[in-house]
Amino acid sequence: MDTLPRLDSELRADAVVLFGATGDLALRMLFPSLYALSVDGFLPESFRIVGVARQASTTEGFRVRVAEAIRLRHTGSPVDEAKLETLLQRIDYCRGDATRADGVVELAARLKQLDIQVPMFYLATSPSLYSAICGTLRESGLSAAPARVVLEKPLGRDLPSSRAINRAVGEAFDEDRVFRIDHYLGKETVQNLLALRFANSLFERLWNNLTIDHVQITVTETEGVGDRWPYYDEYGALRDMVQNHILQLLCLVAMEPPADLDPDSVRNEKVKVLKALRPMTPVAAGNASVRGQYGVGLTDGKPTRAYADERGQATDTETFVALRAEIDNWRWAGVPFFLRTGKRMAERRTQIVIQLRDVPHSIFGKTGNAGLTANRLVIDLQPDEDISMLLINKKPGLAREGMALRALPLSLGSQPSADTERRRIAYERLLLDVIDNNPTLFVRRDEVEQAWKWVDGVVDAWKQSGLGVKPYAAGGWGPAGAFALIERAGRAWHD
Ligand SMILES: NC(=O)C1=CN([C@@H]2O[C@H](COP(=O)(O)OP(=O)(O)OC[C@H]3O[C@@H](n4cnc5c(N)ncnc54)[C@H](OP(=O)(O)O)[C@@H]3O)[C@@H](O)[C@H]2O)C=CC1
Ligand SMILES: O=C1O[C@H](COP(=O)(O)O)[C@@H](O)[C@H](O)[C@H]1O
Numbered sequence: 001m002d003t004l005p006r007l008d009s010e011l012r013a014d015a016v017v018l019f020g021a022t023g024d025l026a027l028r029m030l031f032p033s034l035y036a037l038s039v040d041g042f043l044p045e046s047f048r049i050v051g052v053a054r055q056a057s058t059t060e061g062f063r064v065r066v067a068e069a070i071r072l073r074h075t076g077s078p079v080d081e082a083k084l085e086t087l088l089q090r091i092d093y094c095r096g097d098a099t100r101a102d103g104v105v106e107l108a109a110r111l112k113q114l115d116i117q118v119p120m121f122y123l124a125t126s127p128s129l130y131s132a133i134c135g136t137l138r139e140s141g142l143s144a145a146p147a148r149v150v151l152e153k154p155l156g157r158d159l160p161s162s163r164a165i166n167r168a169v170g171e172a173f174d175e176d177r178v179f180r181i182d183h184y185l186g187k188e189t190v191q192n193l194l195a196l197r198f199a200n201s202l203f204e205r206l207w208n209n210l211t212i213d214h215v216q217i218t219v220t221e222t223e224g225v226g227d228r229w230p231y232y233d234e235y236g237a238l239r240d241m242v243q244n245h246i247l248q249l250l251c252l253v254a255m256e257p258p259a260d261l262d263p264d265s266v267r268n269e270k271v272k273v274l275k276a277l278r279p280m281t282p283v284a285a286g287n288a289s290v291r292g293q294y295g296v297g298l299t300d301g302k303p304t305r306a307y308a309d310e311r312g313q314a315t316d317t318e319t320f321v322a323l324r325a326e327i328d329n330w331r332w333a334g335v336p337f338f339l340r341t342g343k344r345m346a347e348r349r350t351q352i353v354i355q356l357r358d359v360p361h362s363i364f365g366k367t368g369n370a371g372l373t374a375n376r377l378v379i380d381l382q383p384d385e386d387i388s389m390l391l392i393n394k395k396p397g398l399a400r401e402g403m404a405l406r407a408l409p410l411s412l413g414s415q416p417s418a419d420t421e422r423r424r425i426a427y428e429r430l431l432l433d434v435i436d437n438n439p440t441l442f443v444r445r446d447e448v449e450q451a452w453k454w455v456d457g458v459v460d461a462w463k464q465s466g467l468g469v470k471p472y473a474a475g476g477w478g479p480a481g482a483f484a485l486i487e488r489a490g491r492a493w494h495d
Pocket of ligand 1: 019020021022023024025026052053054055096097098099123124125126127129152153154
């Protein structure tokens with residue numbers, strides 16, 4: 001993924017304008033990523049960073065805040081203070097309410113003074129402001145080509161609201177100037193999935209319902225919702241994680257080989273998968289989905305509060321969801337995709353498991369071999385990155401009867417980025433791609449809308465079937481129903 005099919009240096013951005021520059025995302029992810037890009041020489045020489053938010057601050061004061069955030073977040077070698085200073089010198093701060101035309105007057109003047117030709121406007125604010133901010137940029141003339149816009153998830157809360165945002169964004173920016181971020185696509189192992197599937201002849205022949213029994217996608221976190229409940233309570237785990245990150249992972253596993261790495265070739269294949277997802281029905285909902293909400297429990301050995309206590313009242317918002325999805329096409333007919341995500345779980349784990357079918361007939365018998373599974377490809381994204389294949393082989397030693405077998409992983413090993421010896425933040429890749437005008441790892445409008453269509457169907461099925469949330473203890477693996485869901489299909493989670 002290091003070749004940039006559409007790279008055109010004429011269109012390389014010369015500034016990022018960060019709306020929401022004082023927020024959590026900007027300070028925890030975006031500025032540390034910009035620091036890393038600057039240190040590694042990836043930022044164009046004259047590149048500028050302009051932070052915008054409503055709170056009062058001088059540029060100097062803002063630089064101090066950014067420096068603190070970078071020192072706190074940077075991993076690997078210690079922060080290089082001289083290089084940090086170089087980055088800080090690129091930064092300006094403009095106070096303003098980006099939803100109002102008069103709120104961007106100072107910004108427009110600053111961009112002119114800095115002679116910015118190709119700005120990228122990064123909307124790190126609540127998505128409820130996206131339409132208004134794009135309106136402001138259009139009215140003030142700032143959205144004129146070749147300016148581009150970067151949008152964070154979630155894009156809407158359902159298909160109609162997503163369409164409304166996309167419409168408003170589209171009135172200001174042409175689609176090829178819109179970069180919708182799903183930060184999972186910036187993760188190294190997610191991109192490696194493409195390499196694994198399409199750079200090795202080994203897998204393609206096996207990658208279908210003749211060889212694969214089922215697929216599991218697990219994204220669990222130990223953190224709770226905490227102070228984010230005003231956002232989270234409106235969305236829940238299905239909209240927060242499944243609609244975007246998990247469906248993107250599913251698409252990369254299930255899509256047909258694209259003809260090339262052209263952004264639209266890849267995205268066309270992903271949309272076909274989303275269209276082939278079987279809609280959830282109210283009848284299927286009880287069997288094929290589980291909703292949960294964490295109660296009290298122990299997280300990393302410490303007692304933690306229930307979601308309802310963080311929220312301040314009981315609500316029906318799910319903090320855990322497990323689903324059985326089916327893809328109705330030739331490649332995947334009959335192969336269930338088991339998806340699950342939750343907060344306050346036993347461990348942080350982002351993992352894709354491709355379970356192959358059993359051998360048609362075992363010559364080894366059950367003695368000493370009970371419980372052995374068939375081959376399994378395990379793709380770990382977090383906390384460690386690894387790709388391993390569980391291979392069955394002989395247990396060394398003598399046996400009187402039959403042959404004792406065991407499963408051992410053939411592993412690529414956990415590899416930090418070779419160029420930095422630290423794990424890159426997903427946003428580094430994505431920011432660099434926006435600067436370089438490469439949309440391959442960004443989500444196209446029809447992808448987002450198709451994903452919402454399926455998710456809206458799940459929500460409707462839940463409503464019609466009355467599927468409520470089941471409590472689960474913090475520090476565990478979710479409600480009992482999540483185990484029953486997969487066991488009913490004769491399978492088990494890869495725990
Ligand atoms: N935080 C995270 O880890 C992740 C966040 N996201 C997404 O990123 C976006 C930002 O999230 P997050 O950083 O957590 O949110 P925060 O609430 O922490 O920050 C919001 C930022 O927007 C600014 N802001 C609010 N209103 C305006 C306005 N009218 N004009 C200009 N600036 C404004 C705020 O500053 P002020 O109030 O001073 O104006 C603040 O800087 C959201 O879309 C979120 O869903 C996505 C993935 C992960
Ligand atoms: O988008 C989101 O992602 C985070 C999890 O991201 P990760 O990179 O740490 O796996 C999640 O906590 C948050 O609720 C969601 O909005």
